Amino acid sequence: MEKAVVTVMGNDKVGIVAGITKELAANNCNIIDISQTLRQGIFAMILVIELPESLDLLLLRDRLETVGAELGVRVLLQHADLFQYMHRI
Secondary structure, eight states: OEEEEEEEEEEOOTTHHHHHHHHHHHTTOEEEEEEEEEETTEEEEEEEEEEOTTOOHHHHHHHHHHHHHHHTEEEEEEEHHHHHHHTOO
């Protein structure tokens, strides 16, 4: 299975984790790592997920961005290989 990294940021409010993870579950994505933090009212979450073979990454990105907009947060989805390449030192 391919892996991807989901980052979520925005003002804290009820339902962010539930909304994002519900969409991932609806698309048969497996969460293999998750972390979240809250600093001065700013919510941040990073998830590493496994994508099912049949799921198009761009389609999932669009769906997560839609959910994020409804929740008032910014959602970014990147293939894990691209994420690691961009963040290596």
